[in-house]
Amino acid sequence: MTGDMLGHxxxxxxxxxxxxxxxxxxxxxIFVGAIPGLSxxxxxxxxxxxxxxxxxxxxxxxMVGVFCGGVYGGSRAAILLNIPGAPSAVASAFDGYPLAQRxxxxxxxxxxxxxxxxxxxxxxxxxxxxxxxLSQLALQFAQRxxxxxxxxxxxxxxxxxxxxxxxxxxxxxxxxxxxxxxMDPMTAQHRFTFDNVYLLGGVHFVVAMIGFFGVAExxxxxxxxxxxxxxxxxxxxxxxxxxxxxxxxxxMRASGIxxxxxxxxxxxxxxxxxxxxxxxxxSVKSPTRPFGEGAYEGVVAPEAANNAAxxxxxxPMLTLGIPGDAVTAVIIGALFIHGMQPGPLLLENSPHxxxxxxxxxxxxxxxxxxxxxxxVRAFTRIVEIPRTVLLxxxxxxxxxxxxxxxxxxYDVYLMLGFGVLGYFFKTFGYPVGPIILGVILGPLLExxxxxxxxxxxxxxxxxxxxxxxxxxxxxxxxxxxxMALAQTPLAPALRRGLGALARRWRR
Amino acid sequence: xxxxxxxxxxxxxxxxxxxxxxRAYGISGLAGWDAAGxxxxxxxxxxxxASAAVLARALAVRRRGAAQETxxxxxxxxxxxxxxxxxxxxxxxxxxxxxxxLSRLGFYPATFLFVTLTIVLLERxxxxxxxxxxxxxxxGIYGAFETFFQVRLP
Numbered sequence: 001m002t003g004d005m006l007g008h009x010x011x012x013x014x015x016x017x018x019x020x021x022x023x024x025x026x027x028x029x030i031f032v033g034a035i036p037g038l039s040x041x042x043x044x045x046x047x048x049x050x051x052x053x054x055x056x057x058x059x060x061x062x063m064v065g066v067f068c069g070g071v072y073g074g075s076r077a078a079i080l081l082n083i084p085g086a087p088s089a090v091a092s093a094f095d096g097y098p099l100a101q102r103x104x105x106x107x108x109x110x111x112x113x114x115x116x117x118x119x120x121x122x123x124x125x126x127x128x129x130x131x132x133x134l135s136q137l138a139l140q141f142a143q144r145x146x147x148x149x150x151x152x153x154x155x156x157x158x159x160x161x162x163x164x165x166x167x168x169x170x171x172x173x174x175x176x177x178x179x180x181x182x183m184d185p186m187t188a189q190h191r192f193t194f195d196n197v198y199l200l201g202g203v204h205f206v207v208a209m210i211g212f213f214g215v216a217e218x219x220x221x222x223x224x225x226x227x228x229x230x231x232x233x234x235x236x237x238x239x240x241x242x243x244x245x246x247x248x249x250x251x252m253r254a255s256g257i258x259x260x261x262x263x264x265x266x267x268x269x270x271x272x273x274x275x276x277x278x279x280x281x282x283s284v285k286s287p288t289r290p291f292g293e294g295a296y297e298g299v300v301a302p303e304a305a306n307n308a309a310x311x312x313x314x315x316p317m318l319t320l321g322i323p324g325d326a327v328t329a330v331i332i333g334a335l336f337i338h339g340m341q342p343g344p345l346l347l348e349n350s351p352h353x354x355x356x357x358x359x360x361x362x363x364x365x366x367x368x369x370x371x372x373x374x375x376v377r378a379f380t381r382i383v384e385i386p387r388t389v390l391l392x393x394x395x396x397x398x399x400x401x402x403x404x405x406x407x408x409x410y411d412v413y414l415m416l417g418f419g420v421l422g423y424f425f426k427t428f429g430y431p432v433g434p435i436i437l438g439v440i441l442g443p444l445l446e447x448x449x450x451x452x453x454x455x456x457x458x459x460x461x462x463x464x465x466x467x468x469x470x471x472x473x474x475x476x477x478x479x480x481x482x483m484a485l486a487q488t489p490l491a492p493a494l495r496r497g498l499g500a501l502a503r504r505w506r507r
Numbered sequence: 508x509x510x511x512x513x514x515x516x517x518x519x520x521x522x523x524x525x526x527x528x529x530r531a532y533g534i535s536g537l538a539g540w541d542a543a544g545x546x547x548x549x550x551x552x553x554x555x556x557a558s559a560a561v562l563a564r565a566l567a568v569r570r571r572g573a574a575q576e577t578x579x580x581x582x583x584x585x586x587x588x589x590x591x592x593x594x595x596x597x598x599x600x601x602x603x604x605x606x607x608x609l610s611r612l613g614f615y616p617a618t619f620l621f622v623t624l625t626i627v628l629l630e631r632x633x634x635x636x637x638x639x640x641x642x643x644x645x646x647g648i649y650g651a652f653e654t655f656f657q658v659r660l661p
Contacts, residue, residue, distance in 0.1 A: 050652070166560040170520065173553035176546065177527065184534075184543035191534055191547055192527070222595045225629060389640055392625035395602060396618055396644065399609075400652060412606050420599070427590065428516045438550075446546040453541040463540075 008352040009359035011057070018061050022360055025065020026367040032066065033073020033086050035385065040070030040086055041436070042217060042394075044330045045209035046401035048337065056338035056353070061360050063334060067327050068364035071269050071306050072116045072372065079108050079299070088269030088306035091277035095291060095298025102294055110237040111296055112303040113372030114244055115251045119304030120365040122255035123262060123311020127318075128358050130263070131347065135319040138344035143455070144466060147448035148476035149322050150441040153265030155483050157434045165487050167430045175438020176445065178203055186450065198410045205333050205439045206405050211415040212432045213326075214398040216422025218391050225387050238373055243296070250280060250297055251304040258305030262312020268325025269306035269313075276305030307368075311361060318342055318354060321444065326433040329440040510569040512590060517562040524554035597628050615645055 012018040032043040044063050051059035074086025079096035092112065099108040141149075154176070158168030181192045182202025193199040254276035261272035280291070280301035287295040313324025321343040323329035335342050340350065347354050402415045422432055456462040467477045528551040534544030605621040612620070619641045626637035 164561065164564070166557045166564070170524075170554050170557035170561065173550045173557065176550040177531075177554065180547045180550065186541075187535075187543045189534055189543040191543060192530060219595060219598065222592060222598065225594060386630075388626055388629035391598070391629065392622045393644055395598075395605075395625075396622065396648070399606065400648070409606060409610065416599075416602060416606070423595075424516065428513060442546070442550070449546065450541040453539070458539055458541070 004352070005355050008355035009362075011356050012061055012360045012363050018057060018360075019363070021058050022061045022065045022363050023367050023371075025062040026069035026364050027065075027371055029066035029069020029071075030073035030076070030368075030371055031069075033070035033089075034076035035390065039213060039217060040067060040074075041209070041326045041330060041433075042213040043070060044327055044334075045206060045213050046397050048206050048209075048330060048334045049401045049404040051334070052337065052404060056335075056340065057356055059334055059338060060331075060353075060357060063331055064357060064360045065364045065367070067331070068120060068307070068310055068361065068368055069371075070327075071310055072113070072120075072303070072368055074306075075112045075116070075299075075303055076109065079105055079112065086269070088273050088309070089302070090270060091273040091302035092299055092306075094277065095289075095293070095295045098292070098294035099296070099299065104294070106237045107239060107243075108296070108299050110239040110373060111243060111247065112299050113237075113369060114239055115247065115254075115300045115304045116307040116372070117365045117369045118248065118251050119255040119258055120307035120310060120368065121362065122252065122304075123259045123308035124358060124361045124365070125311070126259040126263075126308075127311040127314050127361070131315050131319050131354065134315060135344045135347040138319050139348075141320075141344070141472060142466075142470065143448040143451040144470075145472055145476055146320070146322075147445055147452060148467075148473065148480055149265060149316075149320060150445040150448065152476065152480050152483065153316075153322050153441055154434065154438060154445075155480065155487070156264060156267055157437050158431075159483070159487055164429075168434050169487075171425070171431050172434035172438045175208075175435040175440075176442035177438075178208055178435070179205070179439045179442030180446070198408075203414065203439075204405050204411065205436070207402055207411050207415045208418055208439050209330055209333070209436055210398050210402050211418025212422040212425075212435055214394060214401070215415060215419025216426060216432065218394040218398070219419060219423040220426045221387055221391055225391075247296060247300045250284060251300050253279065253283070254301040254304040255308035258308030259312040261305070262309030262324050263315045265316050265320075265322045265324060268327070269309040272309040272312075273302035273306040276301040307365075314357065314361070318346055318357070319344055321346075323437060323440055326436050329436050332440055510565065510572070514562070514565045514569055517558060517565045521555065521558040521562050524551055524558045527551040528555050594629060598625060601625055601628065615649075618645055618648070 012022055029040065029043065033040055043066050047063055047066060048059075051062060054062075070086060071088050074084050074089030075092045075096065078084040078089040078093035079100050082093050082097035084090045084093055096108050096112070099105060154172040155169075158172045159165045177192070179202075181199055183189070183193075183200055184191055190200065257276045257279060258269070258272040261267050261275060262269070277298060280287075280297045284295075284297045287297045289295045291298050309325075313328045316322045316324050317328040317332055319342075321332065321341070323332055332342055340346065340353065398415065398419075399412055402412050403409065405411055422435075425432055425435075452466070453463065456466060467473045528548065531544055531547035531551045534547060535542040536544065538544070601621060601624055605617055608617040608620065611617075619638075622641035622644050623634070623637045626640055627634050630637065
């Protein structure tokens with residue numbers, strides 16, 4: 001068993017094609033992540049359809065590489081331009097850009113690279129240890145528990161998104177609604193087809209993904225078309241050993257935060273990096289400089305956390321089939337396309353795939369270290385590519401990616417429609433991430449709900465009873481209710497009431 | 508975005524949500540929790556409630572600070588120009604024309620025209636640069652998609 005495990009772990013390391021694809025993915029991911037306006041989710045959404053014809057291991061090696069590279073790459077533009085290339089790099093700009101303004105961009109990038117790798121490897125370690133255990137626990141989950149997990153994931157992503165919770169809930173619910181378009185799988189009734197034959201087959205989630213993440217972003221970048229491109233000079237990059245040693249304890253704590261946050265369905269690197277930055281501010285008594293003025297700790301913590309969140313996000317994705325964030329939602333789609341079913345049985349039936357992904361994540365972090373420290377000038381040039389060139393290329397890639405799904409131009413028109421809608425959403429502050437989670441989680445939610453109702457033969461009393469008599473269901477249901485109430489105007493009153501109860505209990 | 512634009516968009520989202528809720532009800536009514544229309548109704552119901560909350564907030568914000576709104580007429584034109592700049596409208600029109608041209612001209616000629624015209628539009632000129640980028644893009648697409656990814660092009 002251990003020999004098989006190691007064999008699959010190192011498969012990506014010893015096969016030249018897989019090694020090359022992983023390296024290509026990391027390089028492309030850093031490229032995509034470094035350019036403000038291009039997102040990792042956009043890149044992976046488009047890549048899904050390009051890798052249809054590939055073996056599943058090759059497809060996963062590429063996407064995992066892009067994911068790891070993209071999360072890290074966002075720090076480049078954050079440090080050099082004060083424009084995060086990815087949402088997970090927002091916190092890196094707080095102290096990264098002041099460092100660049102002081103002429104220390106190279107040191108900042110070098111330290112960010114090393115700490116990103118440290119965080120990434122920590123996240124993978126947590127994945128390797130936690131996923132098998134959680135997978136065993138998940139075998140005891142009933143359909144109602146998956147329904148609750150899907151609801152918790154949607155509620156979390158809605159409440160943690162930028163913008164108001166109401167807008168996040170709207171977006172998540174819209175995603176669920178989009179997922180129901182077509183013929184009902186149980187009764188074949190038409191849902192939201194508007195008498196259009198084309199819509200009977202439903203909306204492919206990749207069409208929605210490319211539309212909302214690719215085309216919408218490209219259209220939105222029109223507003224930044226004339227923004228001047230700032231040329232940067234980057235000096236020495238490889239950090240000294242004493243700097244790495246000094247900041248490693250903080251990086252490890254931030255990695256722990258990142259891996260935990262990444263594990264939460266719907267929460268990802270952006271939340272992890274902000275929480276880690278807050279932790280650094282509160283815990284580091286003597287930073288290199290005051291936070292916000294170029295403290296290296298202000299770069300170390302978010303960068304370690306956002307890469308650790310990558311490993312964490314894979315945990316619910318692989319063990320429960322619930323995405324940890326938008327990118328893992330897309331990767332779940334890739335697994336579906338290649339005939340894999342993420343969930344507790346994945347580790348039972350396809351342990352080779354799990355250990356291959358773990359090995360690939362470690363390999364991706366190794367390439368991250370190499371490219372991150374050696375490719376500085378190339379990546380500095382990347383952020384100088386004019387948007388007038390990037391935008392039409394993104395649109396061409398989006399069209400090719402969409403057409404590849406069903407070789408149907410109607411998909412492309414639908415993708416444009418989603419792109420235009422996504423543009424308006426971004427303009428008016430509606431988050432787009434929850435839409436994709438809704439599209440992915442919606443079918444799981446519906447399937448679980450219907451099976452739970454059928455298992456109690458539609459009896460309302462028994463339906464409620466099964467949630468309180470089973471310990472796992474009770475915990476999940478309580479968590480959902482508490483989280484839902486926390487979003488309502490009742491939250492302050494509830495907190496006061498609970499606080500009074502706690503004080504009375506202590507007496 | 509201005510408060511009026513926020514309000515209008517929130518109202519549109521509420522109207523769309525209510526329309527979809529009505530359509531969802533038409534799937535299977537209130538036949539039961541495992542009926543085909545249940546999850547669509549739940550989803551569109553949440554959309555309706557959430558968009559009503561967004562609209563209420565937009566109304567409250569507008570009531571608190573309506574003084575800075577510009578006068579009608581020129582103000583509305585300026586706001587529309589900010590929301591839908593000419594470059595965006597031009598890019599969208601080119602996008603639609605590109606997709607329509609794919610089946611008539613073929614992928615590579617249509618892509619060459621689209622990339623060239625888009626860069627000329629956004630750069631306000633530089634046709635030779637635009638054409639060079641288009642040729643490089645097509646070469647890259649051929650290499651990447653036909654040989655590396657082996658995908659079917661439109």
